[in-house]
Structures are given as C-alpha cells and as structure tokens.
Amino acid sequence: MTTNFVFSSVGDNTNFDTLWIDSNMEYDIYIIYYGDNDEIFNKYKEKVKYIDRRKGSKFQNFKYFYDTQIDIINKYKQFFILDDDIIISVNDINNMFKISIKYNLDICQPSFLSTGKISWDITTHKKDMLLTYTNFVEVNTPLFNRNALDNLMKVLDNSLIGWGIDYLSIWVNGVNKDKSYAIIHKITCINPRDIDKKSKKSELGLIQNCHSRQQIWSNYAKKINCPADFEKIEYSNIKLSK
Numbered sequence: 001m002t003t004n005f006v007f008s009s010v011g012d013n014t015n016f017d018t019l020w021i022d023s024n025m026e027y028d029i030y031i032i033y034y035g036d037n038d039e040i041f042n043k044y045k046e047k048v049k050y051i052d053r054r055k056g057s058k059f060q061n062f063k064y065f066y067d068t069q070i071d072i073i074n075k076y077k078q079f080f081i082l083d084d085d086i087i088i089s090v091n092d093i094n095n096m097f098k099i100s101i102k103y104n105l106d107i108c109q110p111s112f113l114s115t116g117k118i119s120w121d122i123t124t125h126k127k128d129m130l131l132t133y134t135n136f137v138e139v140n141t142p143l144f145n146r147n148a149l150d151n152l153m154k155v156l157d158n159s160l161i162g163w164g165i166d167y168l169s170i171w172v173n174g175v176n177k178d179k180s181y182a183i184i185h186k187i188t189c190i191n192p193r194d195i196d197k198k199s200k201k202s203e204l205g206l207i208q209n210c211h212s213r214q215q216i217w218s219n220y221a222k223k224i225n226c227p228a229d230f231e232k233i234e235y236s237n238i239k240l241s242k
Helices: 038-045 058-068 090-102 146-155 165-173 210-224
Strands: 004-010 028-033 050-053 078-081 107-112 129-134 143-145 181-189 234-239
Touching: 004 058, 004 090, 028 038, 028 058, 038 050, 058 078, 058 146, 078 090, 078 146, 090 107, 090 143, 090 181, 107 165, 143 146, 146 165, 165 210
Parallel strands: 004 028, 004 078, 028 050, 107 181
Antiparallel strands: 078 143, 107 143, 129 181, 129 234
C-alpha cells in the first residue's frame, strides 16, 4: 500500500488523466472536479481512486477534503498538491516522493522548464543541480510531508484563492529553516503559458472573488501577523552526482 498522495482540483481543460496516470504509479490520486460536464466527470472517475464534485479553487477544495475526509488523509504521509495543468510524468512524480523522503524535506517542488511559464526565477530549472534549499515553494506544485501539511491546515483560511498560500506554508512551518524546503532540479515540469493551454479562457475566472485574491491574502496575512511576502533565498545547492 502506498503512502504517497496526489491531489488536484480539475476542470474540463486538463490532460492530468493521461499525464499522471499509468501502471507505474507509486501513489494514489484524489480529484475534486469543479466542472459541470457529467461525461467528463465519469471519464475521470474511471481513472482515479478518489473523486468528488465541488466548486472552488485548488486549496479551497483541498481544505474541504482535509476537513471532511481525515480517514483518507491518515492513510498517507506525503501529499503532492498540483494544479491540473502541470505537465509532469508519472516517473517524475514517483521520484519527487522519493527525493522528498531521502532529504527529509518538509515542503518541496519540481523545477520549472523555461518552455513554460516562470513566475519566480528561483523555481527555474538548473541543469547540473539535484536540488536547491530555499525559503520558497510555489503554490502550484507543493509536495508536503504530513507534519508540514497539518501545520498549514491549522491556519489555512477558506477565503484564500491561491495567492499567498506559498508564503503561508513556509511561515507556519518556520521561516528560518535552511534545509527544510527545496526546489528539486533533478525533476522538471512545465507550467503551461496561457497561450499554450487547451482553453485560452482562464478557468480561474470562474471562482468567486478571484480578482480580489491578492487583497484577500494581504488582509488575512495582516490579521495573523504573517508577512504578505518575503525575500526569496537560495541557501545552498546539492549537485547531481556524475
């Protein structure tokens, strides 16, 4: 029985069901479908271990799952929470879990190839590195161990829509740790640019209050005395062995 868990909140314009699923999977997948197409829902249902239907953003839906299905949560030790458009292979997902465990990481993510969208330079792939220890892991691809996830869930507010959750994750787990969070350069993925997506229309726009998500985060960060953002630091690197 695996202790690795992949979660995503998915819509109608995703290839997760062909990219992240094959016979070599060393993880289980839980999907929350936020679309309205019964045929697409049933297609996904045939491919994943767990599925539900609910409106909302990825972490809003994950919090709902965490709060209502703790019996499922308790079966797993590592949680990879992916945006539904991330291009990554089954083998790379498997290896993300292995590297996270080997290096005792609280939170980590794969590096991003420059053929896709790069929101933060610190997440860009480094060819000769295994990983870089940092104080930042982007909200679209975080892999948590159970303790780090539990700490985040204690402070995660339902109003948050993606923006700021990456800062919140690090803050609640200890901002000054220099070997607990990492960008895994041995593993790469692609965050598709809007122009390259199957649908040119952003599905983020379907979420209530999405256009206020930065202000919502700023207000909540102030309320709990969390920095709304902070300088992104690269502490040290581990090179790939020859």
